Amino acid sequence: MGKFTVTRNDFQIHINAPVDDVYQMLQRSSSSWPWKSQWHQDLASGERLFMVKGHFLKDNAAAAECEIIHSAEGGAVIQVAGSRGNLMENIGGNVFNVGVARFQKKVMEQLEKSLREM
Numbered sequence: 006m007g008k009f010t011v012t013r014n015d016f017q018i019h020i021n022a023p024v025d026d027v028y029q030m031l032q033r034s035s036s037s038w039p040w041k042s043q044w045h046q047d048l049a050s051g052e053r054l055f056m057v058k059g060h061f062l063k064d065n066a067a068a069a070e071c072e073i074i075h076s077a078e079g080g081a082v083i084q085v086a087g088s089r090g091n092l093m094e095n096i097g098g099n100v101f102n103v104g105v106a107r108f109q110k111k112v113m114e115q116l117e118k119s120l121r122e123m
Contacts, residue, residue, distance in 0.1 A: 009120065011117060016084060017083065018083040018117055019076060020080050020082075024052055024075055024081045025053070027053075027081045027120070028053040030119070031055070032044055034123075035119075038057070038115055038119075042055055042058075043058070048072075054071070054073070056069070056070055057112050067105050067108035068087070069087050069109050070086045085109055087105040087108060087109030087112075088105065
């Protein structure tokens with residue numbers, strides 16, 4: 006596929022590759038991630054969505070919803086939103102927002118690393 010330009014700011018990663026290529030690259034590299042990933046179908050707009058689930062303290066679950074959307078410049082943008090996970094939200098668990106933000110940051114770092122290694 007060749008080398009791509011990857012830039013990151015806040016909770017977005019920009020890459021000069023089509024959405025489908027980015028999705029496939031990340032899906033292939035996810036086997037080496039320390040978390041579980043759930044890969045979803047295309048969104049109606051042709052964009053992609055996947056979820057990364059893990060833990061940030063011993064017993065606290067977190068999730069990061071990752072959306073790969075079309076960039077105005079012709080590439081793709083990955084947006085990551087952190088969550089304390091459906092299970093913890095459903096039972097009203099007391100989860101520190103700091104932990105969720107940390108997990109979100111770790112997922113961003115892993116996505117960026119995976120893309121830079123392609």
